[in-house]
Amino acid sequence: MTHSALLAQIKSKKSFLCVGLDVDQDRIPLGLKKESDPIFAFCKRIIEATAPYCVAYKPNIAFFEAYGLEGWKSLGKVIHFLNQNYPEIFTIADAKRADIGNTSKRYAKAYFEQFEFDSVTVAPYMGKDSVEPFLEYEGKHAILLALTSNDGASDFQLLNTNGGLLYEEVIEKSKQWKNSNRLMYVVGATKAQALQQIRGRIPDSFILIPGVGAQGGSLEEVAINGLNDKCGLLVNSSRGIIYASSGSDFDLKAGDAAKELQEQMAVHLTHKGII
Numbered sequence: 001m002t003h004s005a006l007l008a009q010i011k012s013k014k015s016f017l018c019v020g021l022d023v024d025q026d027r028i029p030l031g032l033k034k035e036s037d038p039i040f041a042f043c044k045r046i047i048e049a050t051a052p053y054c055v056a057y058k059p060n061i062a063f064f065e066a067y068g069l070e071g072w073k074s075l076g077k078v079i080h081f082l083n084q085n086y087p088e089i090f091t092i093a094d095a096k097r098a099d100i101g102n103t104s105k106r107y108a109k110a111y112f113e114q115f116e117f118d119s120v121t122v123a124p125y126m127g128k129d130s131v132e133p134f135l136e137y138e139g140k141h142a143i144l145l146a147l148t149s150n151d152g153a154s155d156f157q158l159l160n161t162n163g164g165l166l167y168e169e170v171i172e173k174s175k176q177w178k179n180s181n182r183l184m185y186v187v188g189a190t191k192a193q194a195l196q197q198i199r200g201r202i203p204d205s206f207i208l209i210p211g212v213g214a215q216g217g218s219l220e221e222v223a224i225n226g227l228n229d230k231c232g233l234l235v236n237s238s239r240g241i242i243y244a245s246s247g248s249d250f251d252l253k254a255g256d257a258a259k260e261l262q263e264q265m266a267v268h269l270t271h272k273g274i275i
Helices: 003-013 038-050 068-085 101-114 128-136 166-174 189-201 219-226 250-272
Strands: 017-021 056-059 090-097 119-122 141-147 183-187 207-209 233-237
Touching (some): 017 038, 017 250, 038 068, 038 250, 056 233, 090 101, 119 128, 128 141, 128 166, 141 189, 166 189, 183 189, 189 207, 207 219, 219 233
Parallel strands (some): 017 233, 141 183
């Protein structure tokens, strides 16, 4: 999917919402557990309820592979359902892959050719030859971990190096890689105050922001510091949407939660003059 196609959807839906599919079978409503594939049944209803309000879905691969072969089958069904029924919606494989070049080529082949995702999250630690294979695919994107909000982020990302911070150097170095125009970046919502200077470094790139909602990130702070004149943000909410209710009305409540965030996003997009 091109940036222009994603932007068209953002304008149409007045939203930059990404719904994270972090599916824990222990939290799936009891009524679905009798289904032949409870994970897919849960995701399907979540997608149908939230699709009017979001522009992206982000299956967290760990929550599928934890169930072995059956989990991988469920993931295949989910991405097939999305691509067949909502081809305009951007898809993110939240896999955080990257390895030596020939291994990264296989990861890219898996997520871009076999599963047909639009993008995959990648880790920068091994450098350009571990990321560039993901950037060889026209119309596909690698979403590079830049500044995360987990407790251990400061172990490496905030180390001083060459007069700056390591995550800043990662961003600057990544801009030199082949096909870097296909890069997007991950910045945690709880790091919203750093977004302004990050946006200065990557003014035209999309930034994926996890952590709004259950993890305590502020949509307002993210929008103020991260929006560019074409939006340039995908803000993810997972638990706050998909587990808005544990009852039989889980999909309706998920839709309500997504709609609430979409309405807040529309205000910011309007204020910025994007819609």
